[in-house]
Amino acid sequence: MPPFTSKRVATSRLVGERWLVIDVESEGGFAGHGVYGWDAATEEYVSLWVDGMQASPAYGRGHWDSATRTMTYEVQTWHGGQPVRYRETTEHRADGTQLYRNFVPRPDGTEFEMIRTVYRRRD
Numbered sequence: 001m002p003p004f005t006s007k008r009v010a011t012s013r014l015v016g017e018r019w020l021v022i023d024v025e026s027e028g029g030f031a032g033h034g035v036y037g038w039d040a041a042t043e044e045y046v047s048l049w050v051d052g053m054q055a056s057p058a059y060g061r062g063h064w065d066s067a068t069r070t071m072t073y074e075v076q077t078w079h080g081g082q083p084v085r086y087r088e089t090t091e092h093r094a095d096g097t098q099l100y101r102n103f104v105p106r107p108d109g110t111e112f113e114m115i116r117t118v119y120r121r122r123d
Contacts, residue, residue: 006026006027006028006030007026007027008024008025008026008027008030008117008119009024009025009026009122010022010023010024010119011023011024015035018037018038019035019036019037020034020035020036020037021033021034021035022034022035022036024051029052030051030052030053031051031052032049032050032051032052033049033050033051034047034048034049034050035047035048035049036062044061044062044063045061045062045063045064045071045073046059046060046061046062047059047060047061047062047073047075048060049075054077054079055078055079056077056078056079057077058075058076058077059075059076059077060073060074060075060076060088061073061074062074068091069091069092069093070089070090070091070092071089071090071092072087072088072089073087073088073089074087075087075088085105086102086103086104086105086114087102087103087111088100088101088102088103089101089103096120096121097118097119097120098118098119099116099117099118099119100115100116100117100118100119101113101115101116101117102114102115102116
């Protein structure tokens with residue numbers, strides 16, 4: 001399937017100065033909701049994502065790379081009763097944009113970039 005382009009709007013807010021809540025909507029009707037933050041009990045970054053295309057929530061555990069200014073999450077969800085794993089990264093660029101990428105594993109062990117999104121601040 002060839003790539004396609006759509007416009008999305010992501011609205012972010014902090015809850016209790018600890019959790020980042022992100023709501024995403026696209027012009028094509030896609031809507032999703034994410035919660036990201038530091039879990040003090042496990043001492044790691046965690047994420048929870050739900051959207052209208054998935055029947056199960058996606059749970060992630062992440063790490064921050066200050067050298068590349070990139071947040072990476074290893075994520076697991078379920079589809080048809082089977083676990084599905086993927087990796088997502090968000091790179092914080094010097095120009096103020098954020099590059100989000102979603103990678104799914106292929107049977108041969110390589111990864112396929114399923115989603116690439118560039119976020120720009122709205123004025």
